Amino acid sequence: MLVDSHCHLDYLDKDGDLEDVVARARRAGVGRMVTICTKLSEFEQVKAIAARYEDVTCSVGVHPHEAGTEGVEGPEPLVERAEDPLVVGIGETGLDYFYEHSPRAAQAVSFRAHIRAARITGLPLIVHARDADDDTVTLLREEQAAGGPFPGVIHCFTAGPDLARAALELGLYISLAGIVTFKKAEDLRRTVSEVPLERLLVETDSPYLAPMPNRGKRNEPAFVVHTAAKLAEIKGVSAEELAAATSENFFRLFNRVERPAVA
Numbered sequence: 001m002l003v004d005s006h007c008h009l010d011y012l013d014k015d016g017d018l019e020d021v022v023a024r025a026r027r028a029g030v031g032r033m034v035t036i037c038t039k040l041s042e043f044e045q046v047k048a049i050a051a052r053y054e055d056v057t058c059s060v061g062v063h064p065h066e067a068g069t070e071g072v073e074g075p076e077p078l079v080e081r082a083e084d085p086l087v088v089g090i091g092e093t094g095l096d097y098f099y100e101h102s103p104r105a106a107q108a109v110s111f112r113a114h115i116r117a118a119r120i121t122g123l124p125l126i127v128h129a130r131d132a133d134d135d136t137v138t139l140l141r142e143e144q145a146a147g148g149p150f151p152g153v154i155h156c157f158t159a160g161p162d163l164a165r166a167a168l169e170l171g172l173y174i175s176l177a178g179i180v181t182f183k184k185a186e187d188l189r190r191t192v193s194e195v196p197l198e199r200l201l202v203e204t205d206s207p208y209l210a211p212m213p214n215r216g217k218r219n220e221p222a223f224v225v226h227t228a229a230k231l232a233e234i235k236g237v238s239a240e241e242l243a244a245a246t247s248e249n250f251f252r253l254f255n256r257v258e259r260p261a262v263a
Contacts, residue, residue, distance in 0.1 A: 001031035001260065002228055002243050003250040004221040005175055006092075006155045006203035007125065009035035009049050010042065011057065012220060022053055025221035029243070031055060031248070031260050033221050036092050036126065038063035039070050043081055045115030050086045057257055059126055061091035062110055071110030075117035082121045088256040090118040091119030092155060095139070098131040108139060115143045118150045124253050125152030127172070133159050139164040144170060151253055156205045161191045168199060172252055175201035178211030178219065181230045193234050197245050200235075201253070202228045 002135045004025065012021050025033060037182035043060055050058040060081040062070050072078060078090055095115035111148045118125035129136040144150070153173040156164070167174055173193055179185055192200075204211075204227070211226040232242035240256050251259055 001247050002029050002202065002203050002224055003032045003034075003247050004030050004206075004224045005201045005250050005254070006036055006177070006194060007033055007206045007221050008038070008208075009033065009221075010046050011207050012218075013049060013213075015218075018049070021220045021222075022056070025224075026055070028222040028225050029160045030221050030224060031247070032057070032257060034059060034070055034088060034254065036089075037061050038092065038169070039066050040081075041070060042074070042075060046062050047084065047086055053095065055260075057088040057254075058086055059089035059091055060087050061089075061093050061114055062113070063092055064094050064096040064100040064107040064128055065099065067106040067110040071102065071106050072113045075107055076114050078114060078117035082117065085256065086152050087123070087252045089124050089126050090114050092128045093126065094128035095132035096128060096130045097135075098170075104135075107240040108135070112143060115150060116147065116238065117138070118145055118152060118229055123152070123256065124173075127152055127153060127154045128156070129159065129163065133163045138162060140166075140170055140172075153201060153253060154166055155203060156209070157192075158188060159191070160187065161194065164191050164195055168195070172216060173199050173201055173249060174202045176231055177203050177229060178209040178215070178223065178227050178252055180234070181226055182215065183212075189234050194229070197235055197237070197242075198249060200231065200244050200246055201250055
């Protein structure tokens with residue numbers, strides 16, 4: 001079994017074929033999917049999708065792109081919504097200095113609020129970091145020093161060894177999306193080769209970043225098999241070993257998600 005630890009099924013739902021998307025994921029061996037919230041104003045829609053499928057759960061959070069208009073200043077709005085058992089993670093949140101759709105200060109305030117919500121709830125923090133590695137590490141370290149540890153994952157990891165080492169030191173996991181399969185991603189593959197297998201997850205971040213050989217197409221959870229195959233190659237293990245390890249890592253981190261019954 002594989003797990004797509006980060007997808008946006010609400011975006012895929014707009015195309016009108018979500019039933020087929022979920023069915024294809026199941027046929028591909030994807031046993032669990034987490035659909036990710038990016039705006040509190042859309043949380044109910046995200047949660048409704050999770051409620052439709054027994055193998056889908058969701059998160060609650062505000063993407064850094066939305067921090068200027070929907071960012072939270074404290075953990076309370078997140079903690080309140082996380083009381084719903086369908087919610088298994090906090091985010092996605094973090095810092096994005098590539099697009100800077102929101103002011104950096106607003107991103108940081110919202111990011112800190114999400115960290116505190118993760119600590120209060122015990123649910124994993126889902127971190128988005130793009131062109132903001134140094135500030136991401138500084139903020140995570142400050143929050144951990146001030147309030148204690150919290151579970152979490154750097155999603156769609158594309159950075160170098162410095163962020164990878166810092167994340168591991170902080171007790172976080174690292175999740176790989178389709179970019180790791182791209183021909184020009186040699187530096188990323190070298191970094192990933194040094195990350196312990198027991199700290200890795202796989203995801204699609206669909207509908208974005210479809211892996212090879214589907215690059216350029218709309219991404220969907222079934223395509224996580226291609227990312228997993230490349231990661232198995234990088235780590236020098238079989239596809240079955242990789243699937244078992246990353247799924248076990250997922251259930252350890254996202255411990256509110258129910259494991260499938262053993263046949």
